[in-house]
Structure formats: C-alpha cells, structure tokens
Amino acid sequence: MTGELRRYSSYVMFGGTTAVMAAYGRGNQQDEDNSVRLVNGTGAHEGRVEVFYNGSWGTVCDDSWSIYDARVVCRSLGYQDSLSAPHSARFGQGSGPIWMDDVDCRGNETHIFDCPHNGFESHNCYHEEDASVVCLHDRNTSCSRNYYDSTGNITSPFYPEGYGARLECNYQLKIWTAKKITLIMQDFVTEPDQDFLIFGEGPEVIYEGPNVISITGNLTSLPLIERTYTLANNQVFLTFISDSIITPPRGYFHITYTADIDECESDLCQNGGMCRNLENSFECVCVIGFIGVYCEIERTCSNVTMETEFGQARLPMTEVGIVIDSEELCPEEVSKVK
Structure with missing residues (x-):
C-alpha cells in the first residue's frame, strides 16, 4: 500500500x-x-x-x-x-x-x-x-549554546531523532579571528511554514532585516551550493523556533560551520618574517638567510662567489663550510606557503 x-x-x-x-x-x-x-x-x-x-x-x-x-x-x-x-x-x-x-x-x-x-x-x-x-511547557530555551571553535556542528535537540514543540534555540558563533563563517545545511527538515531557522551576522538575535535569512521545510534534497551560506563576520547568530504542535514525522537538522581564520593574528612567522593571510591559509615571507614554513630554518651562505649572467652570487655552504650544491644559490627572499 x-x-x-x-x-x-x-x-x-x-x-x-x-x-x-x-x-x-x-x-x-x-x-x-x-x-x-x-x-x-x-x-x-x-x-x-x-x-x-x-x-x-x-x-x-x-x-x-x-x-x-x-x-x-x-x-x-x-x-x-x-x-x-x-x-x-x-x-x-x-x-x-x-x-x-x-x-x-x-x-x-x-x-x-x-x-x-x-x-x-x-x-x-x-x-x-x-x-x-x-x-515540559512554555517555550524551552535550554537548547541554546555558544560556539567558539573554528569548525563545528550544530544539531537540533534529540538529533537524529525529531525535535519537540515550543522550542527557541539560540546558537551564537563567536570566532574572534574569523573573517567570515560558512554554514552548510547537511540535514535540514522542518515543518514547512511552522518551524523556522533564522540566522544572520552579528551578536544580536534579530528576526527581520535585509541581512537576515529565514529557512523552513526540506532543504536536504537541494544541491549543496543552495544550502551553503557564507556570512562576512566573526559573529553569527542562529535561532530555531518550533510551534506548539509537532505534526509527525518530526523534523531535525544538522549544520556544519567553518570559519576562515586570519592566521596572521597569531604572529606565526619567525625571525622577522612577514605574514600574508590567504584563503584558509597563510604565507610567511622570510628575510635573507631564513627559510621554512615559519621562517624557522637559518641558511648560512659562504663568501665563495661565482659569476652568473646576473653578476656574482654566493654559494650555499654546510655548517662546516663545504659547498653542497653549486647550483643552489642563497635567495634574497624565500616564501613558503602552508
């Protein structure tokens, strides 16, 4: 049947x-x-x-x-x-x-x-x-919580089982070094036009506005790009509200989030290196004499020179002063990308 x-x-x-x-x-x-x-x-x-x-x-x-x-x-x-x-x-x-x-x-x-x-x-x-x-009666807010890690999961109460009625779950993402935060609705099934997830940028929960997004219904079957949201802020609020009657089958949701962190806030580069923040990565530009991801490796160059088409260049030496590779010249600047 x-x-x-x-x-x-x-x-x-x-x-x-x-x-x-x-x-x-x-x-x-x-x-x-x-x-x-x-x-x-x-x-x-x-x-x-x-x-x-x-x-x-x-x-x-x-x-x-x-x-x-x-x-x-x-x-x-x-x-x-x-x-x-x-x-x-x-x-x-x-x-x-x-x-x-x-x-x-x-x-x-x-x-x-x-x-x-x-x-x-x-x-x-x-x-x-x-x-x-x-x-349990009246609106239940015990499901509310804050998130501080750069990646994580947000799930509805009782997930993967269905959530209950009269919920007001306030989720706050507070990732101070983030430039933007991306939300992906991995699973999202709610009672259409009755239970809503509302989210937007900033620390304050607001329910209406030009930058506030409200979703309801079944998003799980949509292409991933249509259930992915990127917010250009280091703080994001999400509020889930369910009405007083849950019509079976009960809904649920699972959201993953990822923050694009400004790694250069942490002074990663050593020995005078300059940090450049990249998309989900960083680059240390090292001063002469240092190499490595963090400019942590010291290079010693000899006084032995050779003629090149660009003029004289010093040859790299081992710590005991022996030339190890006549083709490897000490660079004026070495960059490494993590």
Whole structure:
C-alpha cells in the first residue's frame, strides 16, 4: 500500500485502500490526535493519563511506567518533552476501565498506542496505580549554546531523532579571528511554514532585516551550493523556533560551520618574517638567510662567489663550510606557503 495516511473515526484509508483500525491494534478509538488527555492537573501540561478506546475514556496502569512513556504522551500532545512520570495516582484516581498496562515505550514513538503493552483492558491493576505525566511547557530555551571553535556542528535537540514543540534555540558563533563563517545545511527538515531557522551576522538575535535569512521545510534534497551560506563576520547568530504542535514525522537538522581564520593574528612567522593571510591559509615571507614554513630554518651562505649572467652570487655552504650544491644559490627572499 502506498499513499498518504488519512485518519477517520473507525477506519484507516491508505492510498484508497481501507482497513479496520483494529488491524493496527488500536480498536475503534476516536481520531488519534484526540485519543489521549491529561486530567486533574494544575494546568494542561500535567495530569492523569487517559486514553480513548472503544467509545470511552480509561486510564493507564503505572506498572513499568517510565519517563520514556511520559515522553511519548507529552510529545503527542505538542509538548517538547516530559519532566516526570509519576506513579500511584499522583493526580487522583480515575474511574471506568483501565485500558493499558505494562506500557513499554522507547521514547521515539508518535503515540502511546504505538508502544508495546499487554493489550487493551488486559491488566492486574487498580485505579490507585493510575499513571500520570508532567510535561515540559512554555517555550524551552535550554537548547541554546555558544560556539567558539573554528569548525563545528550544530544539531537540533534529540538529533537524529525529531525535535519537540515550543522550542527557541539560540546558537551564537563567536570566532574572534574569523573573517567570515560558512554554514552548510547537511540535514535540514522542518515543518514547512511552522518551524523556522533564522540566522544572520552579528551578536544580536534579530528576526527581520535585509541581512537576515529565514529557512523552513526540506532543504536536504537541494544541491549543496543552495544550502551553503557564507556570512562576512566573526559573529553569527542562529535561532530555531518550533510551534506548539509537532505534526509527525518530526523534523531535525544538522549544520556544519567553518570559519576562515586570519592566521596572521597569531604572529606565526619567525625571525622577522612577514605574514600574508590567504584563503584558509597563510604565507610567511622570510628575510635573507631564513627559510621554512615559519621562517624557522637559518641558511648560512659562504663568501665563495661565482659569476652568473646576473653578476656574482654566493654559494650555499654546510655548517662546516663545504659547498653542497653549486647550483643552489642563497635567495634574497624565500616564501613558503602552508
């Protein structure tokens, strides 16, 4: 079967072929987006977990209940992650059926119904064992960080798994000796027109302006040159923002950056050599008598001269004063490029 998955109250239509939802182990619960809720918390972000199955709401037993189970519940409700997975009816005992027991999520499932469990209404529990969750709510900025190395990687939270909802990740590149910084979107898949990466030159995060770039959607399939950005500054800001609802499949991104450093800021050339900064490299121009990448090698020339078409020239000597190569003349200037 191929095609787009479209959900209906009692059936799944997949590319024009219908199948009873029970074939997926989910019974005839209502639309999946509305089939889990949190009850009796201090806010919408926490409470007793209840799922809708076979026409009624019921609870989940806390046997084997873990932070991974809570993460799946929270993310399916649009939260970025879970903070805790309370046991023992923390938010009060429910009533009615106990639909699920021994839930064993890995943490990357889209919905609690995708997680292994004993089977609906197969349990050995009482409502005093009802499971609960506390979700991370409000906009989460804990993903923000600064970068100081000349090369590195920036990834979305949970990469290569999908990121969560309500994120505001502020990334600051601060590479003081850089002349420019190049960003390459190695992997970039976000919810189109809902989740954005905004970036530009300078230390301040701004959201609009002539030099501010905003990208969204799937860039991974584009040619590399179309997802490469070079900014002529030693500081660059990037801000990633996701909305309050993550529509599966969740997105992700992986960005590499490289700074073109002014190596001459470090006084690399020795013995009076002059440094010239090049593209991702440098050149030391040495004074007479020194050679090497950094002008670190001293050359001793003899007083022996020979006639050339350009006049007299001194011959190079070994340290004990013996001519080693009559064709190798001491240059007036020796350049080496790293």
